[in-house]
Amino acid sequence: xxxxxxxxxxxxxxxxxxxxxxxxxxxxxxxxxxxxxxxxxxxxxxxxxxxxxxxxxxxxxxxxxxxxxxxxxxxxxxxxxxxxxxxxxxxxxxxxxxxxxxxxxxxxxxxxxxxxxxxxxxxxxxxxxxxxxxxx
Amino acid sequence: xxxxxxxxxxxxxxxxxxxxxxxxxxxxxxxxxxxxxxxxxxxxxxxxxxxxxxxxxxxxxxxxxxxxxxxxxxxxxxxxxxxxxxxxxxxxxxxxxxxxxxxxxxxxxxxxxxxxxxxxxxxxxxxxxxxxxxxxxxxxxxxxxxxxxxxxxxxxxxxxxxxxxxxxxxxxxxxxxxxxxxxxxxxxxxxxxxxxxxxxxxxxxxxxxxxxxxxxxxxxxxxxxxxxxxxxxxxxxxxxxxxxxxxxxxxxxxxxxxxxxxxxxxxxxxxxxxxxxxxxxxxxxxxxxxxxxxxxxxxxxxxxxx
Numbered sequence: 001x002x003x004x005x006x007x008x009x010x011x012x013x014x015x016x017x018x019x020x021x022x023x024x025x026x027x028x029x030x031x032x033x034x035x036x037x038x039x040x041x042x043x044x045x046x047x048x049x050x051x052x053x054x055x056x057x058x059x060x061x062x063x064x065x066x067x068x069x070x071x072x073x074x075x076x077x078x079x080x081x082x083x084x085x086x087x088x089x090x091x092x093x094x095x096x097x098x099x100x101x102x103x104x105x106x107x108x109x110x111x112x113x114x115x116x117x118x119x120x121x122x123x124x125x126x127x128x129x130x131x132x133x134x135x136x
Numbered sequence: 137x138x139x140x141x142x143x144x145x146x147x148x149x150x151x152x153x154x155x156x157x158x159x160x161x162x163x164x165x166x167x168x169x170x171x172x173x174x175x176x177x178x179x180x181x182x183x184x185x186x187x188x189x190x191x192x193x194x195x196x197x198x199x200x201x202x203x204x205x206x207x208x209x210x211x212x213x214x215x216x217x218x219x220x221x222x223x224x225x226x227x228x229x230x231x232x233x234x235x236x237x238x239x240x241x242x243x244x245x246x247x248x249x250x251x252x253x254x255x256x257x258x259x260x261x262x263x264x265x266x267x268x269x270x271x272x273x274x275x276x277x278x279x280x281x282x283x284x285x286x287x288x289x290x291x292x293x294x295x296x297x298x299x300x301x302x303x304x305x306x307x308x309x310x311x312x313x314x315x316x317x318x319x320x321x322x323x324x325x326x327x328x329x330x331x332x333x334x335x336x337x338x339x340x341x342x343x344x345x346x347x348x349x350x351x352x353x354x355x356x357x358x359x360x361x362x363x364x365x366x367x368x369x370x371x372x373x374x375x376x377x378x379x380x381x382x383x384x385x386x387x388x389x390x391x392x393x394x395x396x397x398x399x400x401x402x403x404x405x406x407x408x409x410x411x412x413x414x415x416x417x418x419x420x421x422x423x424x425x426x427x428x429x430x431x432x433x434x435x436x437x438x439x440x441x442x
Contacts, residue, residue, distance in 0.1 A: 012405040014394075014412035019387035023398060023408060030395055032387065108391075111399045 004076065005084035006045045013080075015042060022080050028112035031080065035101035036061055037071065044072055047086045061100040071103040078107070144232050147198060159193065160186035161363070162254070163263045163309045163319035169250075171199030178241050179249045182322040185354045185361035195257055197233045197250055226253050233257070247324035247350055248307055254321065255401045263311045263319065264410040265403070267396040270303035270318040271295035273440045276368035277303060277318045279310070279418075281393040287373035287425055289327050290334070291432060296325075297337050298433030301362045302353060312410065316367040316418050323354040323361050334429055368440055370415060371423040379426030379435060389420035 006013065013022040020038035022031040033041050036057065043053045050072050058064040075081045157170045158180045166189045169180050179199060227234045233253045237245065255265040269280040269292035280288045289305040296302045303320040305327075311317050326348040327335055338356070340349030353361055372384065372392050394411050397403055425432055 009405065012408050014390065014408060016386040016390060016412060016416060019385060021387060021390050021394065021412075023394065025398075025405075028399060030391075032391060108395070111395045 003047050003049050003084045003086055003088050004044050004072065004081040005047060005086060007079055007082045011080050013041065013045070024078070024080065028109070029078070030108050030111065031078070032104075032106040032108070034104040034106065037103035037105055039100065040068060040071055040103050041075070044075065044081055047084060047088060049088045052088060057100060060096070060098060061102070063102075067102055071105065074105055078105075147234060151198070158183070159188050160184075161189050162186055162321060163258055163261070163311060163364070165195060165258065165261060165263070166191070166193045167195050167197065167254075168193035169197045169199060172201075175199050175201065175237060175239055178239070178246060179237060181352055181354075182247060182249055182324045185323040185358060186320065186363055193231075194261075195231050195233065195253075197235055197253060200234065200236050201239060203234065203236045226250070228253050228256050231257070243350055247326060248322055251307060251321075252402065254309075255403060255407075258309055259404060259406050259410075262313065262410070263309050264407050264414070265307060265309050265321070265397070265401055266393065266411065267306065267400055268308045268310075268393065269305045270308045270320075270365070270367075271436065272301040272303060272318070272362065272365035273437055274301070276440050277301075277365035278436060278440060279308065279318055279367050279370045280373055280423075281370060281389065282372050282374075283392065283396060286392075287375055289325065290331055290429075291371075291373045291423070291425065291436075293325055293327060293335050293338065294429055295433045295436060296353070296357055296360060297335070298437070299360070300433060300437060301360050301365065302357065303362060303365060310367070310410070310414055312413055312417065316414055317364050318367050319364045320362065324350060324352055326350045367414075367418050370418050370420045371436075372420070373423050373425055375425055377424030377426060379428065379431055380424055381421040381435075381439065382424065384420050384422050386415040386420050388422075389415045 010026045011022060011024050013020055015038050018038055020033035020041050022033065024030065040053060043056070050069050054064050054068045057068065061067060151170065152172045154172050155170050156173055156176055157168050158176055159166065159168050160183045162183070169176060171179065176199065235250060235253065251265065258265055269288040270277050271292050272278070280291055282288055292302060292305045303318050304322060305325040307321050309319040309321055311319065328348055332340065332349060338351045340351050370389050372389060390412060394408060397411065398408060
């Protein structure tokens, strides 16, 4: 029974009104979690096992048995979560019957170049960080 | 590990005999900058719009052209803030910061001095420095967020031209308790030369090194520079469209605000959480700028006054 946790302190997340934003401070990538993704994320980082999450949401999400493990695998692949030694949180079946949309993980890498600039040699001296030198 | 009082005492002893202090209140915190006159004047010009205080400072920033005893301050635990500009090394420990600046200052250092020190130190006081502009009526402020080129600076300066109060065009600070408040950091403003005609009420300083012109508004618009204002809404200026507001999901606003603020300012998890709290509390709107710049400030004024 695989249980995960937030890959802290490298990663931080904020859930706002049913959507989530996850930031990887180490590599400058950030992610928008839409559809059922924020709900799944909240369950994952509170130590619900993959099978437990699937069980909780299968009545509300079509193809939950495929989509949820695949989505959680993506989170792990992006190193947003890591395997945890915590004990699993007790299954709480959702009181809502509202159908869920497929989980979506949108990746943004526009900050990565900025973060990975060589701070000494690739920064425009007259403008300072984070302006890249035109030579870059 | 914090800088020891013995070390700070040694640093103080190495101050130049001509060193002077400039005091100002920023985000309700008393800040004192100490340095030799020419360095002090140049590096604190952007703060002259802020109120002064008497008594002891909450944060002291000690400016040097040469750092004393570098080996002491590079020890573990001392926050080395700005390794990215060799000409402006900054160290912060507790309520004492040591800052090495080469003179003359670059324009970005004059426009946004000590931004890394302020970001890191204010965060410990639950005040978040954001990559955002802010303008206000006497009633409330709008925080303008978005990527570079989205129209933040131009919108805030059009507001200034129309008589709105001004808190910043690039960086602002925000505190959440007891209510969301925007705090002014700098009186500087930058804008693209291509907008100079539209903003011809400003007289930019010449700077061939920058893509943008810059001004110190304390010299021309002192009465409109205010230290703080209650935030009524977060606006995402968007070029084009039909002039008006459209409510957006706070997540959209977080995506527009957080990456720039976090990665440019090297903000932390705390800053991220504070940004999220702000956007949970304050309504967020996309502001379509339309095609008539003169109409932008009136619609913002009407919105803030309503």
